Amino acid sequence: MQIPHFSESNHLIVKSLFHHSDQELLTLFQRHPEHGKYFTAIFCRYSPIVFTLIRHSARSPVQADYLFALTWRHIFYELGGLDLRDDNTPGSNSFQNWLINMTAVCINQADLPPVESIHYNLKAAPPPFWCYLEQAMEKLPAVIRLMVVMAQTFHWSETRIAAYLQAEGEVISPAQVRTQLNQGYQLLEEALPDDIREVYLGGEAAHPERKSAVSTL
Structure with a gap:
């Protein structure tokens, strides 16, 4: 398995941060959660x-990609409370060591599903985009979030979604489902940090697969 190349590393927003030290990037990430560029x-x-x-x-490239994404999601949530400023061991890279330890934890605790059950697509949803997309999904109204998941993850038609919601007591037509889905996609994009939207969706023509990245959540 080859190490994947991520095009975001060539984006000016991300490249402009490469001169920062690990500690500086960590501090910026913790102080500015509204920006996604520091984690990226x-x-x-x-x-x-x-x-x-x-x-x-x-065991397989599909499982490797999925575990890679899960590991970075774990790292993403752990970074918020990480404090390495007291680690003054001479000649050590405490952040790199911490990252390696976190990766080892994820590998050892991984209980990966069979390949046929994994729907994650590394190209469609690189880990930083995946993490912030997941956060954006949590901000959607509950019913709209459910519709988006049904449409994108389970590929349900608007008619089937409407029938399900009607069975749950909602008064809604397929046409209304379509309208609310479009609203949901708009809200989802707006809920992403501006820099994440620019890095990952700014060139949608080059990355059309990212429009359906919700299906990987």
């Missing part, structure tokens, strides 16, 4: 190391 820069810096560790433990 960390991801671009360390994704080769993380993927190298993971590819030797997964």
Whole structure:
């Protein structure tokens, strides 16, 4: 399995941060949760190391990609409370060591589903985009979020979604489902950090698959 290349590493928003140290990027990430570029820069810096560790433990490329994404999602949520400022061990890279340890934890605790049950697409939803998309999904109204999941993950038609919701007591037609789905996609995009939207959706013509990235959640 080859180490994947991520085009976001070439985006000006991300490249402009490469001069920062690990500690600086971590601090910026923690202080500015409304921006996604700091986590993306960390991801671009360390994704080769993380993927190298993971590819030797997964049975298939599909499982490797999925475990890679799960590991970065775990890292994403752990970074918020990480404090390495007291680690003054000479000659050590405490952040890299922490990252390697987190990767090892994820590998050892992984209970991966069979390949045929994995719907994650690394190209459609690189881990930083996946993490912020997941956060954006949580901000959607509950009914609209359910519709989006039904449409994108389970590929249900508007008629089937309407029938399901009607059985649950909702008064809604297929046409209304279509309208609310379009509203949901708009809200979802607006809920993403501006820089994440620019990095991952700014060139939609080049990455049409990211429009359906919700299906990987």
